[in-house]
Amino acid sequence: MIACLRNTGLLLVSLLCSILIHGQQQELTGIGSDPNHTSGYLPTFFKKDHVKGSPYLADGWLRGNAELADGRKLPEPGKVGYFNFDKMNGRLYITDGISRIWNYPSDSVNSFTLGDSNAILSFVKDALISRTRFLQVLVRSETGYTVYRQWITKLNRSNFNDAGYYTTGQRFDEYVDLFNYYIVYPGHRKFTRLELKVRAIYKALPVEKSRLDSFFSEKSGSVDLNTFVLLMQYINEKRNG
Template sequence: MRIICIVIGLLACFTVLHAQYTELDNIGSNPNHHLGILPIFFAKDSAKGSPYLALGWLRGMLELTNHKRLPEQGHGLFFNYDKMNERLFATDGVSKTWFYPHDSISSFYLVDSNTIYCFERVPLISQAHFLLSLVKSEKGYSLYKRLITKFIVADYRDEGYLGTGRRFDRYTDSYEYYIIYPGDSTFKKLNLTVRAIKKALPSESSRLNKFFSQKSGRVDEHTFVLLLQNINDQNGF
């Protein structure tokens, strides 16, 4: 009798398992079920970086293409720059916030602590983008850079036993540099490397060779700005 009970129990268990596997097979053959798409749950950390130039409103000055300058005397305005969409936002500091159309702006500068950001539209280089002015000379070399901000989505994956990727979204900044030659009729895009700088300034080779005699690889922005200003001074620009 005991053996019969065990056999009956095994048969019942087999029947249940067979029914479950049959149900799974039916689900797998159903085109409305996507077996490869399973939810992945994780809590995002705070985003790194920002789509804006600063975390708060800044003082500054704006010049429109009709040569009108803002803020007007007696009127307070505060600004911030949307780096991703290249939009200048403004507020009256009370309740109103707006942004200026890109093609209505000639230039603007913003002050953040001890840093002054000077943005311009430079038609010779680009009609579509604002550029930061680093060195400006009427007769000598001028240097501009374009600020490019990209949004990168968190890519964290929890595999159950192992987590990979980042838990946070991030905003990353990169830069393009442009040098305008004396006469303001030609320009060149360049990287801040010794080789690229020498190639971009062949007429200044003797000065550059002397300056870079003990240096190779990349050049930081501050160093190149000082170098270009020094070349302008030595050339009497």
């Protein structure tokens, strides 16, 4: 009698475990098809926000022109072309605006100019600084100072982490633009790279101290891009005057 009860108890426990395991399997099986529990790379507990910034110079196509390394000009005579530039890979894109898109790597392009009604940007290669990287022309002078800006675009990946009681990082991927600035001295034999700060500009242009004093009479600290361009144009004008 005792053995019978013991066997019956074991059967009940075994049956109960089987029911629980079966129920859990059904629950886990259901998760795979539940739109609120989509599968993916685990672990992930948040949804990324939309990417910020862009690897391209503009959000859309721009009017422009380009000179290729073989001397050809784009767009070709009698044709229409729209351009964009991949800042990360140094690749120039052109479309006919209908159905075709061409792309040109850095070594196949000498220079290009892109723009719209708000701004025109010109890019060249200057062998004194780099034979491969495009530089945006900020100020150009045959007898005075020439000024360039180099675009460096990097992708910062989302690194958001939620520890429950605090969060760190950002929820979105972001393309970030960094810049190097260059001054090429008169005669086009020497150049320097500098930051847009008053002290750095004085250090780069010691022979122009009196003109810098006049321009910066009420300015100190950092300098924005527009002020820097106006300064270099002012110095070139005074040199030529």
